[in-house]
Amino acid sequence: EDQVTQSPEALRLQEGESSSLNCSYTVSGLRGLFWYRQDPGKGPEFLFTLYSAGEEKEKERLKATLTKKESFLHITAPKPEDSATYLCAVLTGYSSASKIIFGSGTRLSIRP
Amino acid sequence: NAGVTQTPKFQVLKTGQSMTLQCAQDMNHNSMYWYRQDPGMGLRLIYYSASEGTTDKGEVPNGYNVSRLNKREFSLRLESAAPSQTSVYFCASSERGERGYGYTFGSGTRLTVV
Numbered sequence: 001e002d003q004v005t006q007s008p009e010a011l012r013l014q015e016g017e018s019s020s021l022n023c024s025y026t027v028s029g030l031r032g033l034f035w036y037r038q039d040p041g042k043g044p045e046f047l048f049t050l051y052s053a054g055e056e057k058e059k060e061r062l063k064a065t066l067t068k069k070e071s072f073l074h075i076t077a078p079k080p081e082d083s084a085t086y087l088c089a090v091l092t093g094y095s096s097a098s099k100i101i102f103g104s105g106t107r108l109s110i111r112p
Numbered sequence: 113n114a115g116v117t118q119t120p121k122f123q124v125l126k127t128g129q130s131m132t133l134q135c136a137q138d139m140n141h142n143s144m145y146w147y148r149q150d151p152g153m154g155l156r157l158i159y160y161s162a163s164e165g166t167t168d169k170g171e172v173p174n175g176y177n178v179s180r181l182n183k184r185e186f187s188l189r190l191e192s193a194a195p196s197q198t199s200v201y202f203c204a205s206s207e208r209g210e211r212g213y214g215y216t217f218g219s220g221t222r223l224t225v226v
Binding site for chain 1: 154170217219
């Protein structure tokens with residue numbers, strides 16, 4: 001069964017304390033992996049798309065990486081405004097058989 | 113630009129009542145989607161419209177219907193609401209006709225069915 005698992009469920013860091021969020025997946029064929037940020041009471045905001053193992057994308061303090069089994073969202077020297085829930089999603093299949101599976105998210109809290 | 117606008121933001125329904133959730137986008141995107149988000153679960157696709165004039169079922173379509181009114185608007189209807197439909201509903205749009213790529217989401221409708 002296709003599955004996307006994010007860990008940890010929640011993470012509390014001190015401002016400036018770097019860490020990584022994990023998204024592991026078990027799918028029949030990966031076509032793309034996406035990272036989104038979601039603030040409380042808001043819809044998710046698109047961050048990155050990764051297509052193949054070894055690919056990396058960066059945006060400000062965030063860097064996403066992809067292997068054949070998982071993706072990491074590295075956050076370097078985070079600030080309180082980076083506090084949010086981070087979602088990953090995996091796209092598999094083609095045409096009418098394509099589907100996207102979202103993980104349940106990691107809730108990140110950065111203390112000043 | 114407003115992006116994706118959803119109405120209403122909050123709604124309480126009694127079991128058996130019907131309602132329509134409205135969604136409009138002003139980015140000239142071809143594809144639009146309806147998702148639901150429940151605690152501890154990932155977003156789940158209810159219905160989508162790859163382009164104007166087409167609609168297809170997602171992973172959890174039972175109890176819902178949709179209408180792609182024009183390129184801008186995509187509505188979700190609950191004909192007979194059930195407590196299991198208590199959730200936060202998100203509408204999304206994208207330029208590409210494939211799921212997941214660069215979605216722009218609305219701010220959601222929080223629905224409670226009692």
